Amino acid sequence: MYKEAYERWLAFPLEDADLLPELENIRENDEEIRDRFAVNLEFGTAGLRGVIGAGTNRMNIYTVRQATQGLAAYLKEQKAEPSVAISYDSRNKNVAFAEAAAGVLAANGVKVYIYDTLMPTPALSFAVRALHCDAGIMVTASHNPAKYNGYKAYGPDGCQMTTESADAVYAKIQNSDIFDDVKHIPFAEGLAAGSISYIEPSVIADYYDNVKKQSVRPGVCEGAGLKLVYTPLNGTGNLPVRHILKEIGIDDITVVPEQEMPDGNFPTCPYPNPEIREALQLGLDLCKQTGADLLLATDPDADRVGIAVKDGDDYKLLTGNEVGVLLLDYICQARTEAGTMPKDPVYVRSIVTTSLADEVAKSYGVTPIKVLTGFKYIGETVLHLEQKGEEERFLFGFEESYGYLAGGYVRDKDAVVASMLICEMAAYYASIGSSIIEQLQRIYGTYGTYLHKVDSFEFEGLAGMELMKALMASLRREKIEEIGGCAVVMLEDYATQMTTDFTTGTQTAIDLPAANVLIYHLDCGASVIIRPSGTEPKIKVYYAAKADTPAAAETLQKKLAEGARDLLGL
Template identity: 60%
Template sequence: MYQDDYKRWKETDLIDFDLNKELNDIEGDDEAIKDRFAVALQFGTAGLRGTLGAGTNRMNIWVVRQATQGVADWVKTQGGTQTVAISYDSRLKGWNFAREAAGVLAANGINVRIYDELMPVPALSFATRYYNCNAGIMVTASHNPAKYNGYKAYGPDGCQMTDDAAAVVYDSIQKTDVLTGAKYMSFAEGVEKGLIKFVGDDCKEALYEAIESRQVRPGLCKTAGLKLVYSPLNGTGLVPVTRVLKDMGITDITIVPEQEYPNGYFTTCSYPNPEIFAALEKGLELAKEVGADLMLATDPDADRVGIAMKCPDGSYELVTGNEMGALLLDYICAGRIEKGTMPEKPVAVMSLVSTPLADAIAENYGVELRHVLTGFKWIGDQIAQLEAAGEVDRFIFGFEESYGYLAGPYVRDKDAVIGSMLICEMAAYYRSIGSSIKQRLEEIYAKYGRYYNKTD
């Protein structure tokens, strides 16, 4: 069966020269053919993710078209605006896949709002909500190595797709022939017919306004003199993160030069995951060189942020996702109480596998801390429940141990842009009172006790 599929693909004009070359290169290699064609990538609540290449078990324009036809079939049953938002990160073929998805949607009579530049996960979630879309598509493989790409699908609330919706999409994909089943028109034709439009500056500015409105102590950073080293890890973070930090008054920002601009090959960091030391190594070297107070790194789709903090002895220490979640919860609670901006009956949300230290902190500040299943969509679901009850302003913070943070209801996925903003504001605040993040963490341990944390 897989040999028949291989032959069919080989005899088809696949448009992408790389695919035809790959199929020619593996001719006669049964294992290589089997690996590419014996199974297909399976669409789930997290969409698709796989190695770039030819075949049904790889990420390529044909698999993207097939998946998008499944999304289109689902959207057409939903009514509403019949609109889908699309974004993409710096990964190889990301823009190609985004355009292919737009072409399939347009051919199905569905309106598309696509970013004209690579933008992170929170920007996609925001645009989905801003334009009242039926769905959103983010072309990304998050922090995986360079040979991967992926396709995340979002519901109309800006949350990753629910189990029920994903099952309907998957069923439709199963009925769609990968090479001939998807409707398609060129990107240019879709633009000409008015079906494909770019995300407007109004949407982009509204996102920045929403993020910056969540500052705990506005104006503080303008006089704190915080010195920062930042790495976008060759992903989408450079523009949005530096824009927000400069808007809030942080001007002493040194970017890791080798990791500044988008580069899907990730040549200086083979695994661009801010949870691991290797991803922060270049930034740490630069931080030591310039004497930075803080070093930040965001992953390629800028939904997670890792940090290294400067210690009193001049050394740098990595901060885990659990530690940073606890620090931010403490900072937001204390700051909002001080400023009189804490809502009545405040709610924070964290994943079940995150640190119980957060429970002790929340109890101290009178915050209801809700525990949800692993996956940020469940934090988004809690925000949606508050919104449905007319109480969305009660939500103050959500986090998971894998370096994902959110401090507002404007999006429904983790956001490294607001995470970076609040981490820097927190560092600036402690610096302004003669303290530091490290010192505050020790104070938290002294007050609530030390909690053992282990993550795989």
Template identity: 55%
Template sequence: MDQIKQLFHKEELPEEIKREYERWRSHRIDDKDLIQELAEIEKKNKEIYERFYTSLSFGTAGLRGILGAGSNRMNIYTVGQATQGLANYLNNHYERPFVAIAYDSRRKSREFARDASQVLVGNGITVWLYPDIMPTPCLSFAVRYFRCHAGINITASHNPAQYNGYKVYGPDGCQITEEAVEEISREIRRTDLFDDVKRGAYDMATNVGNIRCIEQSVEEAYLEKVMEQRVNPGIGEQCPIRIIYTPLNGSGLRMVREVLARTGMRDVYVVPEQEHPDGDFPTCPYPNPEVKEALQLGINLSDELQADLLLATDPDCDRVGIAVRHNGEMVMLTGNQVGVLLLDYIASSRKENGTMPEHPLMVKTIVTTSMVDAVAAKYGVEVRNVLTGFKYIGELIGELEAKGEEGRFLLGFEESYGYLVGSYVRDKDAVVASMLIAEMTAWHKSQGRTLVDALDALYAEVGYYKNAVDSFAFEGSDGMEKMAAIMEGLRKEPLAEIAGQKVVSRADYASSQRVCGDEAETIGLPKSNVLEYGLEGGSSVIIRPSGTEPKIKVYYSLTGEDRQAVENFYQQLSGWAKEFLGA
């Protein structure tokens, strides 16, 4: 472990990195920002090494990285290389493939979307392109609406401003499968990012219809599907609430405002400093609705205007965080708490309204609160667990649809503030979630309670649950090596106890094995680099590397009858994790 903690420092550049840097310097670069950056890092070996020692890794979440020059950065050349790999894959599998493209408000997003379009048409592939920034779920919808063979979304979700990303979707509207990733990755590796990328002329392609603009009618079709997910239509007019909304300078403004207005939620104010698209995110360097600092301006405005509810969507508008007024103060709720409240609200209302389907089903990820199981049992709702990543929820919806059972699906959610109701898209959707959270807030207000009151009532009924996650960053050229070594060490020497609590079961999702005492069973989920530890008393700890960032995440799922005892236990576990991971 001591070796893992040592920081990498490179005094002399390897010859292959020198050559690659010089190749970039000598190439005709079409981005003045890259030209300037390459000149500025001349003779700065560590800066050169960080940009060229590897290439961005393409996975189920596509590409994600810091904007800048080099093979280990997001730029038009790494985007072009990835798109060429995707184009090769599509042309190997389909005749005359179609691809939908969307992008958010981040720096270079529009340029990357345009460049990806040029590469696709240069390879004979037709493109449906949104003309302006759009929420992530609208990309999933467009893929399904146009029956495309793939989709591309240019976004880095909630990462800091220096990041951007490139997500690829399959024909089902979900992020692509592991099998597709492997094949596309092979194509990317054999593609030189300068010499092998074919680009068509953008203006010519639009004139002849090879790049087609996604029109307003498609947005309207999406909005109609969102509106179909209402549980208590008209409650916003019957019991008005005041809402503060912030898109965090991202892509959610137009769609979220529209669905709120259509549901009768007209007392809505937008945080002015965070209203308009701005990839610099000047008021929240980490535009993550899980983080209080990102919501602080919204909380301030909520207090000023005595709002009932604050909604905050992340830059690509697939996740939403909230705060609610309770006893005169704005209280933030976690993704797990909101998901449990949504399940209780949807299930109870549909049962009351007579719209509950036969054999209702909800889906959650393995790191999401087990409180769901207790609440679902009240209404006879089946709970399915899937691996971390919303694409697995989307895939399960697809399985239901194939059997003609998509009507069973009530709700899918993950602890990281992602929710979906309805089967019209296959990714988390902060537009429909914002609508239903507002509706739920108004409904509970009509009953004389806040969402905090409703949550406390559930705790009194099924027990107290606390779910939390700690993230530990491993930046730099050796970050991934450190993370891999930690996970390997945990497998070689399994933990017998955590923070003084005995481990009573262990699950390794990479080997698909769960061990409890002397008994072992097979985990019926796809293999994944996840370790789960069951503790005495029903609590658990999960350790996994992030799929999109150089981080190891530790998830705590804790339960007990006494709130304070559970909170104290969390502090013990969090302290253990910080010491164990060297933070």
């Protein structure tokens, strides 16, 4: 079947001039043909994501159009005249994919609102809500390498689409032919007819206003003399982040020149990921040249931010867990002092994010809420509070993967607001003769040293996906008794939604939706979490080690990492 699909694509009058030469080049390579055509890109809760190229298992205007046809059919069943907001980041084929989606929606009687330039993911979430749209599309592959692009689908609440809605859209997609069943019109025709409209500048201004409202110490940056290096990693953050920082009084910003302008090839780093030191190296070098206090780095769609802070004569990269705990502590302290802490405040974290944040939250009388991995679950928590008229209870939400949100104006992580709060936090601690590093040390001194690391193991292609499934199944079949020399005392299996306590033999239900996640709790006070990524061909292993000293925590974490590799046979 995949060979027939390949021949059909060869014969089809393909609009994208890059596709036919690619198909011709693999004519004698069965493995490459199979990889492109044996399966279709699956439309899940994160929409589509894949390598750019020809075929049903690739990102191209045809897979984008087919997915959008499914979305349009789904929306037309829900509402007579639905509308959709669209944005895109700096990825290759970004405009082509955004306009392809818009052309399909317009042809199906769905009103389209689209930004006239690249804008971050949080600005898409904001537009969905501000324009009262029924869905949203963000063309992005987040922090993946340059060969990838993607298509994130959003619901009317500004959250990424629910599993139920995504399944319904996917069913529509599966019942359609990629060429014959897709309606579409040229983008220019939709613009001329008024079925496609550009999003008004006032929406962007409202987004910026809502970001600024999340400040907890307004004015602290003015005259603080904060010296900053910033890199948008060739993505969408350059204008929005610099705009907000200027608005709050930060003028001394040096932008990494090689990474300033949008470039989907990301020429200075293979992974435009603020979690990875290599992506931040140019920024770190510039910090040393300029004597900056702080480095900020946002990923291509500007929903995540990484930082490095001055530490003596060098710069220390902080993890997503560390920044999240620091921001939570800063927000709680500031709002407590200002008397603006709401009644029954809550903060939200994912199950793979540090439990240290729970301890910090409780010290301020803030209730922790744990959700599954994926920021949409944090957004859904804000929605549920809003539906009860209690949105103000939400203080902060974050994931260890460098995603943060303060306020409910958007329902996804937002590197623009996070960048503002990080700079505000740095300026505040400097104003009292302290620093971000010193505050982190105070937190560790109070609650113990927590060390968190993540290993990602890649499994490319169809064979890789099959191996990932086999590894997870093997872990569930075998009773794992120890990891890195520490005995397993409890297992949380989110697929079966059961927790097993091996010391007592008791089982209790997990009150969260099913997910392919295993959490091993160990007798040494540490934990190991294993899960396949929902957006990349990877198995991720998270290590949480707690000890009295940083050295002891690091030694324990290394033992856990060795044990986990043995478990996975890697």
